[in-house]
Amino acid sequence: SAVISQKPSRDICQRGTSLTIQCQVDSQVTMMFWYRQQPGQSLTLIATANQGSEATYESGFVIDKFPISRPNLTFSTLTVSNMSPEDSSIYLCSAYGQGNIQYFGAGTRLSVL
């Protein structure tokens, strides 16, 4: 299995500010994934982060709003930029472990006032 640590676990932010979420995996992984879970909704993939290349964003998500870093094979960050109340969600990172099982961090619960 893979253990994924994510921080912060929660935050309350003001409109117009930015928040960077960190994700650490206990083993080297090729791809890391960032998901958003809006209230009452399913998880939606924001982007896939590969080490050494730019992240690949899903339709509806752009780099200016959600810049991602992937400096090495165990770490990634997601920044939520210029936040508005609509960005209030749970943000989760994940990675594949053995047997094609995807493992998730505990999530970051973001509230934007």
Place this chain on the structure above:
Amino acid sequence: KQEVTQIPAALSVPEGENLVLNCSFTDSAIYNLQWFRQDPGKGLTSLLLIQSSQREQTSGRLNASLDKSSGRSTLYIAASQPGDSATYLCAVNQGGSEKLVFGKGTKLTVNP
């Protein structure tokens, strides 16, 4: 575009009951299907993974089945316990892609 639907959205049962959660998907060209459990503040925990070539997987009191041709999966929980209370999510991995597409989940409450 793959869409995943879970029914029911919420379920409340007394302790000891056997229950079935349903998941359907629109595109049968999947690589595998995973069932997850989500507890508040604890992220997602993988329960069972079924490869597209498999029909079912079992782990303890949990049994997941897959009928790829009809686009359906079920999660069977035997002898439910209050500790099983959580939201259960179904997700499919599309063939040729690393991405998971999730349903909205079924919120299960098991009453003592």
